[in-house]
Amino acid sequence: MKKSVLIAAVALSFFYGCKKDGAGVAPQQKDSSAFTAYEGRFLEELWKHNPDWATQTGYHKYDSLLLVPNSDNRQKLLTFTKRQLDSLGNFELNTLSEASKIDYHLIENQMQSMQWAIQQQKAYEWDPGTYNLIGSFAYILNEKYEPLEKRLRSFYMKMEDIPAYFKEAEKQIKNPVPELTSLTIDQLTGGVSVFEGDYADSLKKTSIPKDEQKKMLDRAKLSADAIKAYAAWLKDLKNDHPRSFRLGKELYQDKFKYDIQSGSTPQQIFNAATERKKYLHREMAKYSKQLWPKYFGKTPMPTDSLELIGKMIDTLSAKHVQPDDFQSAIAAQIPKLTEFVKSKNLLYIDPTKPLVVRKEPAYMAGVAGASVSSPGPYDKNGNTYFNVGSLSGWPAAKAESYLREYNQYMLQILCIHEAIPGHYTQLVYSNKSPSLIKSVLGNGAMVEGWAVYTEQMMLENGFGGNEPEMWLMWYKWNLRSVCNAIIDYSVHTGNMTKEQVVKMLTKEAFQQQAEAEGKWKRVSVSSVQLTSYYTGYKEIIDLREAYKKKMGDKFKLKDFNEKFLSYGSAPVKYISESMLKVEQKK
Template structure:
């Protein structure tokens, strides 16, 4: 899942505006793609000056040593930066740009509008203490091997200088914070301070940095750790008689959805669509469950209640899973199988020069079993992409059994489709072919997550799993996650759905385990909108495919659709749709 944070900025900067006003005259519109390309490059350089943390995490390391103090002045300068960029964009005649640059124009404009909205309307800097967290970027500098260790440690040391001022300023800005977000911030800072107390010192031991210099670096790390723990203690002791609700509210939700999801639909329309999808899935799951009942239960009476019937069938099938010590090898074994299936069915070109490296989850990422993909930043397109596989070693038997029932032999295959081939990993390879840095940096999460969900369905449509009804039933259960994510997020943040109602809905209707449902409640109470990205993207991509199929008629080929769709990079589906469906386009 990919999300972006609107970060604060307080550096002095020179804003590139694309063209000048001459003696007060109205600016001329620009119809030159070459000029716009230069504007994009300069825009990114100025963005990294005011957003050094973001720069670090996308692989641009010129400003690794800079930490912005999140003051009111910083916000004002950031808003000013955004306004000037919008002024620059308005001078380019968008119709004269290439198709790729049209999307870049939209993405930059949307991001700059979101910066203004976030700082002037949402104002989460007042009520979300978890936004004030320096640890992630420092951990990135420490653990990602993009430069020699000594160079990274010196950047780390220089960046620490502003940590005490950073947290003093944070305490000034916070007003009536959300309880759930306050607790999240306390947990994150308490758990993450070890980066400064232990990890930094351990890394220093591996270098030849002079002893005197090391001592100065350790002293600053100690001051940084004290500032971090002091902020957590301040939050714990904060008197807050009238905290803000974690619910975003309908107006802010609609605005955030517009900027984050960039959908052609409204939040209400997505919610309504998700409700209809839920009904469809329940009907199909009931049909399959009735079909499979005699195979697994013989002449035992079938439950009259449809949801009970489905739940019992899913529970029975979930018993088919690998042993704890086979979890990693089972995931690794899926990659060549998925690759061969995609090739055999001619669904998509898989570049053999861009292999996916399956590895044991690194120690600094440990804590949650399962699987994830780590991709290189936009500035390091040649780097390896890793499929990180967690371990269940040391887990209590009951815990590992519950986990493996959730990721049973059917779901494990679907997980690998989603995360790897032809899901996230494959989409990333295609995105990196695109020369547009803008699409990689301002990537659209709904497109990225939607593609991964879409590929699950596409693979099963083409016979993956040998058309077994058991596999289809389990995919429907998996797809219910995306559907209920959208229903849940909208119902909670624009309505009054309670924790008890959420747990009941997810366990009874979406067939989730109690722990999983409780985890989702926690997630929706500390985030908003992102949970809708999976279903929204999936729905828009499947709708686009049907429209494209109708347009192409007997010339339609699934492989052509998939490759053309991916060729536009990580852009919002609505803009890809405009280009793929335009008159005369192929």
């Protein structure tokens, strides 16, 4: 699961405002140069209204600001979105360049999405996690974009309104979702160490005067107390009529429209995923029959194909690392993947952009076991982090189940997906895009779809030595993306239960019990995002085939990959329109 800043920060962006609204444009200016100038003004206004998002995007002008999430600020944000949509109306879309057209669509979608989030979704009333601000403070503390003393002073000023911030949060919450409430309590309790310990440790490394440090530490204590008080308030909150975590069909369709920006509807993706599951089962059965004699000798082969696949996968899953070696095993994969991509000439990987494998920070825990956090487009030289969930303290049976899921085959595929040439590589390209809009308003389905696509691309080009074991395990992995889409739609627009989810994932997707139960937790604290993997993957594969047909003998995989990534993190449907249109003109 990719958790880059450009995606995760959007969730925070809906609820803040500022005094100055909008960035108009002269009606007579309708060409791409005028639109580019407008984009600069739009972004500056966007960051004034969203200082936390700005910080995590690498724009640090407003690092010291924390805006209290009250109704006045939401109204100011609504006014801002309306002014931007009016400004967009001053441009003739057909007179813009292909790149500017995509930016136009992205800005329009983001403004409409913000309006919908405030007026229809209203997650600020039922999702306490909306107010988890620890991530932006941790970013200021940990990223070395400015001298430490300057960052610590920004941190100090930003803390000033934390007590008021959480008092306002308590006023906004109404009948919250229990699952989201529990997750928020866990994340705040784990993440408060940023204020209680990390800030003090950082101050010790500076020459800031002792009396000033005392003031800074006193405010950090007040902040930590406010965070813990909010968590305690949530824990004690009487909630006789909690909102269901199920989004509902109408809200789901709207959220899919704004978040995924697909050329397909949620129902069409669900139908396609259902058919893909059948295809994967057929292919997995073929490989299982081929491998059976190697691992089971003359033992009779099960006649039921799902049982056959399950036994083969269960046998292969026994090969895995030890719990204490999980993170180091991931780190060891990175140079191997880099060398393979270079040797096969699949695409260029910039050696100057660091990738740091680290233990997953506490404030991020509880959603995915592995993720990537990338630097924002304004902070192009920052680190990209491969966050790895810790197995420390897990019961032996739970750890064994988890490691069987991420066995020696799956671990390699995981690293392709999260790092090379998956998320890490794509996000490096995205930050090189001349369009800041495509980086700032990046599309999650494109980002996740690329990561899934690269898994297949690597195997197609011989990664894993074309071993049937690796292909069987990748089909299982791909089945995960497919089932993610099926489950997310079925749970949030219907009544699929935990028992049904776990049964599908363990019996039809061959996942370990721990993985299946973890997915239920994830679908109960998120919505739509789980569809992004399969949706983006399907659209990229479809584009590659259409582009291959268009180019004929001139098609080269490296050219396709790099051309595709050159568009930044734009929705695949717009990249497809542009790539295929360009070739039609030649």
